[in-house]
Amino acid sequence: MSAPVPPGLAATGISVLLGRHRVLQDVSLAVRPGDLTALIGPNGAGKTTLVRTLAGLLAPDAGAVTLDGRPVRALPPAARARALAYLPQAGGVTWPIRVEDLVALGRMPHGAAPGRLSPTDIAAIERAFTLTAIGPLRDRPATTLSGGERARALLARVLAVEAAIVLADEPVASLDPQHQIAVMDALAAEARGGRAVVAVMHDLDLAARYADRIVVMEAGRIAADGAPGAIVSDSRVAGVFGVTIAVREGPAGIRVDIARA
Template sequence: MKIDARSISVTLSGRSIVNGASLSLQSGELVGLIGPNGAGKSTLLKTILGLRHRTSGEVLLDGASFLEKPPQERARHVAFLPQERHVEWSLPAREIIMLGRYPHRARFGGPTADDRLAVVRALDAVDGHAIAERPVNILSGGERTRILLARALAVEAPLLLADEPIAALDPWHQLHVMEILRERARAGAGILVVIHDLALAARFMDRLVLMHEGAIAADGPPAEVLTPDLLGRIYRIEALAGHNAGESYLLPWSRRRERSSNDR
């Protein structure tokens, strides 16, 4: 399955937020959507999902118009993990995950055996069985993120868009979430992740899409996107690159001095 966003533009109260951005995601790949704050990453994600009105552009799912489909059908094909982690009522974690079955369930009646199994599989994936019965509001930030991720996985959609799933997590949880996403992609899901951590993006992603001022500045393997030139021009930073156990790594190191920006 493949989703194709073509020349998406979004204008909000006269201000252009996304400007002709195109990006694609297909089954089996883990793609990072990166870019400085305010580049339009979240807006692009939400526009692809139909949560924001676009000024122009189209979104195709396997060649057919995605946004014309009824909401529940869209939801079964593309799952979304929003940045927002607040849950209003103190529901038990298992019930939160069951909400992921919403697009599969009828308006009335209890969950089916399929629904329950999907919840168990989602709990398996995030290693969450130990906290499944706890009220979500007493969970730690890391635990809550895992449960909300399990909620998105329980949809069992072929594609998943995740908005900053590792923001505000400790390194152990960041790595855990990245490993879960990596594993889901290996199992066949197509996953697009908005991510600020360039070191983890470089290490875990098959492909990176770099956004800048509403447009796509680069799209390709991490090594081709995280070049000193693009890091300098778009992120205004310098980074250290190195190798460890056969893998290359990247470490953001210093802000680029203003002088060099004048040199450009």
């Protein structure tokens, strides 16, 4: 490729085939430090595949995903794990381990293990507890948490990595409004702190309220990419979702009303 590779995490012209199905086609996206980027689009648009490819879990069939110019999948696994934190979609915990040990798993790329934590590790875990407000649950077995508690505990595990780039696949799916706001507040705080945060979302209104940038995907391509104000008033975006979008300027920023087209 002749074009210079941008710094940070960048996908350049990537295509991904899953089986015979082309899930991503010629997608280019560079994530910016300090931005909370919402990745939205209808089901099957390729959002999860894009995030997994960005995280280095999937190899693109064409194009490249680079971190500061180096292909992510060529990085030493521990170095990649320290730079890129990833929250899988609908993740769970298999064993009833304590919430605190679950969050401490985020320190694994730094060489930590439960019961062998450095002061830096402990500070990172405490910060993650504070951001997600699950400190009071630290001694609970992770399998006994409610859906909203579990989602925040898993997010805390991701935040404990203290990676420069945070990739979260549907962090607020199936959460009630109170927990949605708690999780989005935590992700926004991470972006304010200078990290690059990418969150796959379905709720256009929530995305418009929290994101610095919205990327709209449709059928494996990026259909629109820009600031929330511009994206929600873009008629193409309404077309992608098959809805009509009404935008109101409220005291708390942009509010979006969606109706059937």
